Amino acid sequence: MALSTKYNPREVEGKWYQYWQEKGFFNSKPNPDKKPYTIVIPPPNVTGVLHMGHMLNNTIQDVLVRKARMEGREACWVPGTDHASIATEAKVVAMLKDKGIDKKSLSREDFLAHAWEWTDKYGGIILEQLKKLGASCDWNRTKFTLDEDLSKSVIKVFVDLYEKGHIYRGVRMVNWDPQGLTAIADDEVIHKEVNGKLYHIRYQIEGTEDYVTIATTRPETILGDTALCVNPNDARYQHLKGKKALVPLINRSIPFIEDEYVDMEFGTGCLKVTPAHDINDYQLGIKHKLDSLDILNDDGTLNERGGLYIGEDRFIVRKKISKQLETEGYLVKAEDYTNKVGFSERTDAVIEPKLSTQWFVSMDKLKDKALSSVMEDDIKLHPPKFKNMYRNWMENIHDWCISRQLWWGHRIPAYYLPNGEIVVAETPEEALKKANAISKQPLKVEDLKQDEDVLDTWFSSGLWPITVFNGILEPDNEDINYYYPTNDLVTAPEILFFWVARMIIDGYEYRQEKPFENVYLTGIVRDKQGRKMSKSLGNSPDPLKLIEQFGADGVRTGMLFSSPAGNDLLYDEKLVEQGRNFSNKIWNAFRLLQGWEVQDIPTPEANTLAIDWLKARFQQVLEEIEDHYSKFRISDALLSTYKLIWNDFCSWYLEIIKPDYQQPIDKATYEATLSIFEELIKILHPFMPFITEELWHNIRERSPEDCLIVAAWPEKSPYDAELIKATTQAFELVSAIRNIRNTKQMSPKTALTLFVKTKDRQTYTKFEKLIGRLANLEKIALIEEKVEGAISFVIGADEFFIPVEGEVDVVKEKENLEKELQYTRGFLKGVVKKLSNERFVSNAPEQVIAIERKKQADAEAKIKTLEESLAGLN
RNA sequence: GGGCUGUUAGCUCAGUUGGUUUAGAGCGCUGCCUUGACAGGGCAGAGGUCGUGGGUUCGAAUCCCUCACAGCCCACCA
Numbered sequence: 001m002a003l004s005t006k007y008n009p010r011e012v013e014g015k016w017y018q019y020w021q022e023k024g025f026f027n028s029k030p031n032p033d034k035k036p037y038t039i040v041i042p043p044p045n046v047t048g049v050l051h052m053g054h055m056l057n058n059t060i061q062d063v064l065v066r067k068a069r070m071e072g073r074e075a076c077w078v079p080g081t082d083h084a085s086i087a088t089e090a091k092v093v094a095m096l097k098d099k100g101i102d103k104k105s106l107s108r109e110d111f112l113a114h115a116w117e118w119t120d121k122y123g124g125i126i127l128e129q130l131k132k133l134g135a136s137c138d139w140n141r142t143k144f145t146l147d148e149d150l151s152k153s154v155i156k157v158f159v160d161l162y163e164k165g166h167i168y169r170g171v172r173m174v175n176w177d178p179q180g181l182t183a184i185a186d187d188e189v190i191h192k193e194v195n196g197k198l199y200h201i202r203y204q205i206e207g208t209e210d211y212v213t214i215a216t217t218r219p220e221t222i223l224g225d226t227a228l229c230v231n232p233n234d235a236r237y238q239h240l241k242g243k244k245a246l247v248p249l250i251n252r253s254i255p256f257i258e259d260e261y262v263d264m265e266f267g268t269g270c271l272k273v274t275p276a277h278d279i280n281d282y283q284l285g286i287k288h289k290l291d292s293l294d295i296l297n298d299d300g301t302l303n304e305r306g307g308l309y310i311g312e313d314r315f316i317v318r319k320k321i322s323k324q325l326e327t328e329g330y331l332v333k334a335e336d337y338t339n340k341v342g343f344s345e346r347t348d349a350v351i352e353p354k355l356s357t358q359w360f361v362s363m364d365k366l367k368d369k370a371l372s373s374v375m376e377d378d379i380k381l382h383p384p385k386f387k388n389m390y391r392n393w394m395e396n397i398h399d400w401c402i403s404r405q406l407w408w409g410h411r412i413p414a415y416y417l418p419n420g421e422i423v424v425a426e427t428p429e430e431a432l433k434k435a436n437a438i439s440k441q442p443l444k445v446e447d448l449k450q451d452e453d454v455l456d457t458w459f460s461s462g463l464w465p466i467t468v469f470n471g472i473l474e475p476d477n478e479d480i481n482y483y484y485p486t487n488d489l490v491t492a493p494e495i496l497f498f499w500v501a502r503m504i505i506d507g508y509e510y511r512q513e514k515p516f517e518n519v520y521l522t523g524i525v526r527d528k529q530g531r532k533m534s535k536s537l538g539n540s541p542d543p544l545k546l547i548e549q550f551g552a553d554g555v556r557t558g559m560l561f562s563s564p565a566g567n568d569l570l571y572d573e574k575l576v577e578q579g580r581n582f583s584n585k586i587w588n589a590f591r592l593l594q595g596w597e598v599q600d601i602p603t604p605e606a607n608t609l610a611i612d613w614l615k616a617r618f619q620q621v622l623e624e625i626e627d628h629y630s631k632f633r634i635s636d637a638l639l640s641t642y643k644l645i646w647n648d649f650c651s652w653y654l655e656i657i658k659p660d661y662q663q664p665i666d667k668a669t670y671e672a673t674l675s676i677f678e679e680l681i682k683i684l685h686p687f688m689p690f691i692t693e694e695l696w697h698n699i700r701e702r703s704p705e706d707c708l709i710v711a712a713w714p715e716k717s718p719y720d721a722e723l724i725k726a727t728t729q730a731f732e733l734v735s736a737i738r739n740i741r742n743t744k745q746m747s748p749k750t751a752l753t754l755f756v757k758t759k760d761r762q763t764y765t766k767f768e769k770l771i772g773r774l775a776n777l778e779k780i781a782l783i784e785e786k787v788e789g790a791i792s793f794v795i796g797a798d799e800f801f802i803p804v805e806g807e808v809d810v811v812k813e814k815e816n817l818e819k820e821l822q823y824t825r826g827f828l829k830g831v832v833k834k835l836s837n838e839r840f841v842s843n844a845p846e847q848v849i850a851i852e853r854k855k856q857a858d859a860e861a862k863i864k865t866l867e868e869s870l871a872g873l874n
Numbered sequence: 875g876g877g878c879u880g881u882u883a884g885c886u887c888a889g890u891u892g893g894u895u896u897a898g899a900g901c902g903c904u905g906c907c908u909u910g911a912c913a914g915g916g917c918a919g920a921g922g923u924c925g926u927g928g929g930u931u932c933g934a935a936u937c938c939c940u941c942a943c944a945g946c947c948c949a950c951c952a
Contacts, residue, residue, distance in 0.1 A: 005912060191950075198952085216952060266951055278952075340950065388878050389947055396877095396948065493946085528885095561900070562886055566879095568945095570886070574901070581914045588912035595911070627890090636888075639900065654911080661910050735918075742906065742918050749909080823896085830896065840932035844893070848933090851894045 003594070007587035009551025012694040017131060020693075025069075025709050026136045028076035030482035037068035037075045038486035040465050041137065042499070043082035043145065046123040047091050050543045052525040052533055052559075053492065054126070055133060056569060059556045060522065060634055061490045062135050066686040067629065068487075069136070070713040076483055077136060078468045079127055080143035083119075085409035085457045086180070086188075086346050092118050092408065108407050108452075115408050132544060134552045134689045136709070143468045145460045146410075153472035154410045154460045155426050157510065162414075162424045166362050167402075169414075169422065173282045174401055176354035177344040178300030178314075182405035183358055185456065186398065189342040189351050198337035199322055200268065201330050203228060206244040206253055212237070213332050215267030217339055218277075219325060220317040222247055223306030224295040225254055227273040229284060232258040234269050248330040249321070250307050257288045279353050294355055314352070359403040359412060359453070367397055370504040373514055379504060382520045382632040383566040386493060393497050402456045409454030416449045423448075462502030465489075465515040472510060480511075489516040493566065496521065520632050523568035525559075530570060546576055553688035554580035560638045560687065582642060583691050586684070589650050590695050592658070593673060599664035606769040607669040610656040612720070613727045614676055617648050619719035625683060626716065638687050645680055652731060656773055674699055679714050730767040733795060737775040740791055740802060751778040755787045755801040786872050794820065797861035799869055814873050821866045828859040 020026060030036070039061050044054060061077060069075035092115045093103050103111060127142065143150060161167045174183040199219045202211040214228060228245050230237040240256045247254060261284060262271050275285025276294040285292055295306035302309050302317055309317045325331040342351035371394040373379050374387060381387050403412060414424045415431040417439060425431035428445055435443050466472055471480035485507070491500060500519055507515035525533050525540075533540035546555050558576035563569040621644045628637035657673060659665045677699060681692040685708050696708035741748060754777050756764050761782050764771075768780045786792070787801035791808055794800070794817070834840050835852055844852075 003911095006914075214952080218952085261951095263951055271952055273952095280950085280952075339952085342950090385879055385946095392877055392948065497947095564887070567887080572885090572901090575886095577914075578901070581912095584914050585912065588915085590911085592911035631890085633888090636899095639888090643899080650912090651916085655916095658911085739918055745906085748907085748917080827896065834893095834933070837932050840893095843932050848893045855894065 003587075003591050005588065005591070007551075007583045007691060009553060009583065009690060010548070013132075013134070013552055013690045016690055016693045017134065020136065020707070020709055021139070023705070023707065025707065026077075027138050027140055028074055030478050031074045034072065034074040036483050036487075037065070037071075037073040038078070038483045039065055039076075039488055039490070040078045040468055040486055041080060042489075042491045042495075043080045043143075043461065043464060044126045045084040045087055046081040046119055046126075046144065047084070047088050048081075048126050050126050050129040050133075052540055052543060052571060053522075054130070055543050055555065056525055056559045056563060057490055057492070057522050058130055058133060058135050059559055060520065061488075062133070062556075062689075063560070063634060063686040064488055064490070065136055066689060066709065067713065069709065070682065070685065070711060072712065074482075075136075076138055076141070078141045078143065079130070079135070079137035079139060080141075080464075080468060081124055081127065081145070082457060082461055083144065083146045083409060085404060085406050085454055086182070086184075088115065088119070089406050089408040090180075090346060111407050129544060132547050132552060134556065136689075141468065145457075145464070145467075149470055149473060150460065150463075150467045151410055152426075153463060153467045153470075154455065155413045156472055157463060157506070158410075158413055158455065158459075159424050159426050161361065161509075166366060167359060167424075168362060169357060169359050171355055171357050172360065172399075172401065173279050173353050174356050174358055175342065175344075176298070176352045176356065177347055177349050178296075178298065178352055179347040179349035180344060181298055183354075183356060183401055183403065184344060184346070184351070185401055188345040190345050191340045191342050193338055194341045195336065195338050196341075197322075197334045198267065199325070199334045200332040201248060201272075201325055202332055203245040203248060203272075203330075205240065206246055212240065212245060212270055213268045214270045214272045216272055217337060218318065219322050220302070220309075220314055221274045221277050221295070222272060222321075223250065223302070223308060224274045224276050224293045225252075225272050226275060226285065226291045226293055227254050227257050227288065229257045229259050229262055229271045229273050230269060231260055231262040231264045233260070234262075234264050236269060248325060249328065257284070257290070259284060259287070276355050277353055282353070282355070292355060296352060296354065300349075300352060358401050359414070359451075361400040361402055361459075363397045363399055366505045366509065367394055369508045370394065370501060373504065373508070379514050379516065380518050382518060383564075385566065386496060386521055389493075390496060390501070394501065400456075402459050403451075403453040404456055405452070406454050409457065410460055412451040412453050412455060414451040416451070417443065418447055458498050458502055461499055462506045463510070465503055465507065466510055475510075484511060485514050486516045488518045488520060490520045490522065492524070493521045494524075518632065521566050523563060523566060525569045525571050528570060528572050530568075533571070541571075541573070550576045550580040551583055551690070553583050553691050557582060557638060557642075557687050560635050562635065564635050565632050582646070583688065585646055585650060586681075586688075586691060586695070589645075589654060590677070590698065592654060593670075593677065594698070596659065596670060597664040598667050598670045601664065601666045603666045603668045604657075604769065606773050607657045607666070609727075609767070609770050610653055611669065611672045611676075613723055614648065614653045616719040616721070616724050617644065618676065618679060618714075619717055620721070620724060621648075622683065622714055622716055641683050641687065645684065649676070649680060652774075656770060681708065682711055682714055685709070685711075726763060726767070727770075729763070729795075730771050731774075733800075734771055734774040736793060736795060736800070737777070737802070740793065744791065744804065746804070748776055751776050752802055753778050754780045755783045755790070755803075756780060756798060757783055757786065757801075758798040760798070786869075792869055792872070794862065794865050794869055796858065797865050799865050810873050814870060817866055817870050817873075821863065821870065824859055824862050824866065828856065828863065831856045831859060 065075050065077045095118060096103060096114060158167065175186065175189050177184050196217050198215050198217055200213050200215050201219060202213045204211050225247050230240060243256050244253045245256065273281045273284050273290060275282045275290055275292040293305055295302055296314065297303050300314050301311050304310050309320060322331065322334065344351055371391065374381060374390050381390065413426060414422055415435065416422055417435050421438060423431050423434040425434050428448065431448055432443065432445050435448055463472065465484065465486050469480040469483055470477055471484060503515045507513060527533060527539040531537060531539060555576050558579035559569065561575050561578060621640050624640050625637045628640065657669050681695050685692040693708045758764060764780055764782060771777065772780060787803060789808065790801035790803040792799060792801050831852055835856060841849060
C-alpha cells in the first residue's frame with residue numbers, strides 16, 4: 001500500500017473522534033479502584049462561538065486529561081455552558097429588535113420563552129466545535145447553568161447565605177448603566193481617559209456679597225449639591241466656617257463642611273458635594289450626615305428634584321447649564337481637562353454612580369479561608385506570580401453586588417409582603433409559609449411579589465465545581481464524594497477574581513474543602529503585533545478553518561509551542577504550520593518503517609548501539625517531560641517531545657538503522673524500532689491525539705479495544721547516562737566531519753578515511769561502525785603520529801585527520817585552529833584564575849573544585865593538541 | 875496614587891535553592907543539497923559583553939539597592 005507523502009488529517013480525525021465516543025473512552029463513573037482525575041470546563045457562554053482563547057484553554061485541558069487517562073486514573077472532564085445573563089440577554093434583545101419586537105412590550109414570561117428558543121437553537125454550538133479540536137470531555141455529563149438542578153442549587157445557596165446573614169439588601173452606591181438599565185459590578189466598569197472640561201463655578205456665600213469658587217467636571221450635578229467642602233487646614237477658607245452657600249441658578253442654601261479628604265492643591269481647594277452622584281461625595285455625605293439629592297432618572301435624564309431641565313439627558317444638560325452659568329455670571333472659567341470616566345463593559349454607556357437598593361454578599365467572613373488557602377499553597381496558582389495579585393484583591397475586597405436588573409438568569413428568591421416586609425425562600429409556597437408566620441393577616445400566594453431581579457452570573461458559576469456533581473441538592477452523592485475536590489482548573493487570569501475566587505469561597509462554604517488543587521492561568525491570545533484578538537480588529541483567525549487547513553493536531557501543537565503558563569500567546573500562522581509540519585514528519589517516519597522488508601538476518605553492530613542509546617535517551621527525556629508536567633510547563637513538555645522525535649529519533653536514530661536502498665532490515669532492529677515508536681507516540685498522544693491514534697493502529701494489528709487513548713503511559717526506569725554522553729560525543733564528531741565536507745565541497749557520497757590520534761582508543765572502537773555509517777567513512781584508523789597532507793581538526797584532546805585529494809588550504813586551517821586556541825586559552829585563564837584564588841579553594845565545595853580542575857586539565861590537553869597541530873602546519 | 879511582574883540571540887522563551895554556563899532551545903536567517911521516508915525535507919553555519927549603574931560573594935544571568943523601559947492588577951482627585 002502506497003501512502004501519501006503528506007499526512008491528511010481530514011481522513012482520520014472525524015473517524016477516531018467518533019470511535020472514541022462509541023467506545024465510551026471519554027465517559028467516567030466513580031471507580032474506587034482508581035484515583036480520580038477531574039477537570040471542570042470553564043463554561044463558555046451558551047451563545048458563544050469558539051475563538052482562539054478557547055482553543056488554547058481547551059487544548060491544555062485536553063492534554064492534562066488525556067495524560068491522566070493514560071496514567072490509569074479515572075479521568076473525568078465535565079463540559080457545559082454558562083447562561084451569561086447580561087451577554088445573552090443583550091443578544092436576545094438585539095435579535096428581537098431586528099424582528100421589530102421591543103423588549104419592553106413583552107412580559108417576563110414571553111421574553112424568557114424567546115430567550116430559551118434562542119438558546120436551544122444557538123446554544124451549545126461551541127461544544128460541538130470543541131469536538132473538532134479533539135476535546136475528550138464526558139459529554140454525558142454536559143451541564144448548563146440554567147438546568148433545573150443547577151438552578152435549584154443556586155436558589156438553595158442564596159437562601160442559605162441569606163439565613164446565615166451573608167446576604168443583605170441595602171442602599172448602596174452602585175455603577176448604574178443608564179442604557180442597559182441595570183447595576184453592574186465594579187469589575188464590569190472600564191475606565192477610559194476622556195477629554196472634557198474643568199468648570200470653575202462661583203457660589204455666593206449666603207448673606208454676603210462674597211463668592212467662593214469650586215471646580216467640577218460635571219456642572220449639571222450642581223442641582224444635586226448638598227454641601228461645599230474645604231480642607232480644615234486650608235488657610236484660605238477659614239472664614240467660611242459655619243457659613244452657608246447658595247447653589248447657583250436655584251439659590252438653594254447648602255452648608256460648608258470641612259474634611260481632610262479635600263486636596264488643597266487641586267482646582268480651587270473647594271469641593272462641591274453631591275452625595276447621590278459621586279462615590280466619594282457619597283462617603284462624605286454619610287460622614288457629615290448630609291442630605292442626598294438624587295436628580296437623575298434611571299435612563300440618565302434629569303428629574304424634578306433638580307428643579308431645572310427636567311426630562312433632559314445629562315450630557316445635553318451639561319452643555320446647556322454651562323452656557324446658562326456663563327450667561328448669568330457664575331462661570332469663572334472652563335479649562336480643558338482630561339479625566340478618567342467609567343464605561344459599561346457591555347453597553348459602553350457612561351456609568352452613573354447611583355444610589356439604589358440592591359442585594360449584596362458580605363465578604364467579611366467568607367474571604368478569609370479563600371485567601372489563606374491560596375497564600376499557603378493549599379490551592380496552587382500557576383504561575384505563582386498571580387498569588388500577589390490575588391492577595392491584593394482579596395485584602396481589599398468589597399461587598400459583592402449580586403442583583404442584576406435583567407430577566408435571563410436565576411431570579412432572586414425574595415418575596416415582598418404587601419407591607420414591604422421581605423421573606424426569602426426556595427419556593428413561593430415556602431415563602432407564603434414564612435410570610436404568614438410574620439404577617440398579622442393571613443396571606444395568599446398572590447399577595448406576595450417576587451423580586452424582579454436576577455442574580456449576577458458569577459453567583460451561579462461560582463458553584464460550578466459543586467453543582468455539576470449535584471453536590472448542593474444531594475451533598476452526599478457518589479459523584480461529588482468521588483470527584484470533588486477536582487484537580488486542575490485551566491482559565492484566564494482576567495477572571496481570577498470574578499470566578500476563581502468565588503469558586504474557592506463557595507467550595508469552602510459548601511464542601512468545607514477547596515474546589516481544585518491547581519489553577520493554571522493561560523495568557524491572552526494576541527496577534528503578531530501583540531494586539532488582543534477582537535472582532536472589531538478582525539485579527540482573529542477562524543479556529544475551525546485552521547483545523548480544516550492544518551489539522552486539529554497541528555493547531556493544538558501550534559498553540560502550545562509558544563505559550564508558557566501566564567504568558568500571552570503571540571499567535572502567528574507559522575506556529576500552526578510548524579505543528580502541521582511536525583505531523584507530516586512523524587507520518588513520514590512511519591512510512592519509512594512500514595516500507596521495510598524484514599528478514600531474519602544478523603543485527604548490525606551500529607544498530608544495537610543505536611537502540612540502546614535511543615532507549616536511554618527516551619528515559620532521559622521522559623524524566624524531563626514528567627518534570628515539566630509536574631510544574632505545569634506544558635509548552636516545555638511538548639518541546640521536549642518534539643525534539644526527541646524529530647532530532648533523536650528521525651535525524652539520528654533512523655539514519656543509523658535505515659538499511660541501504662532496497663535492502664531488508666534485520667528483525668531485531670525492526671521489532672525494537674516499532675516498540676520505541678509506540679512509546680514515542682504514547683507520550684505524544686496528549687498533544688496530538690488523532691495522528692498518534694491512527695499510527696497506533698497502523699503499526700500493529702490490534703483488538704478493537706486496544707486504543708492509544710487508553711494505552712498505558714510509559715514507566716520510568718533507570719538509564720545509562722554514560723552511554724548518552726559518549727554517543728553525543730560521537731555525534732559531534734559526525735557533525736564535524738560533515739562540516740568539513742561542507743566547507744571543502746566534498747560530496748556526502750564519497751567515502752572517506754578518518755585517522756584519529758587519541759588516548760581514548762576504546763570509544764572509537766566502540767563507535768566505529770556508528771560513526772562510519774553516519775559520516776560515510778570507509779574506516780576509522782587509530783594512529784600515533786600526525787598524517788601529512790590531510791585536513792586536520794581537533795575535538796577535546798583528540799586530533800583528527802582526513803586525507804583529501806589536492807591542496808589543503810593551510811592558511812584557512814591555521815586560522816581556524818588559532819581561533820579555537822585563543823578561545824580555549826581565554827577559557828583556561830578564567831579557570832586558572834579561579835583555582836589560584838586561595839579563598840575559592842578553601843571555601844568552595846570539593847565537588848565544584850574537582851569540576852574546575854577537570855576543566856583545567858581538559859583545556860590544557862586541548863591547548864596542547866591545538867599547539868601541536870598548529871606546529872605541524874608550519 | 876497603591877501593589878505586582880518582567881527586561882537573556884532578529885522573534886518567542888528556558889536557564890530549576892549563586893558553582894561542569896566566557897550562556898541554551900524553538901522559530902527565523904545564511905550557505906550547500908532535485909540523496910531512495912519527508913523540500914511541509916536534509917546537512918552545516920552565523921547570531922548574545924544576560925536593560926543601566928552600583929553592592930554582597932572566592933564566584934552573579936541568578937541575591938540586594940539605584941535608575942530606565944515595558945506590561946499587569948487595584949483605586950480613581952472633584
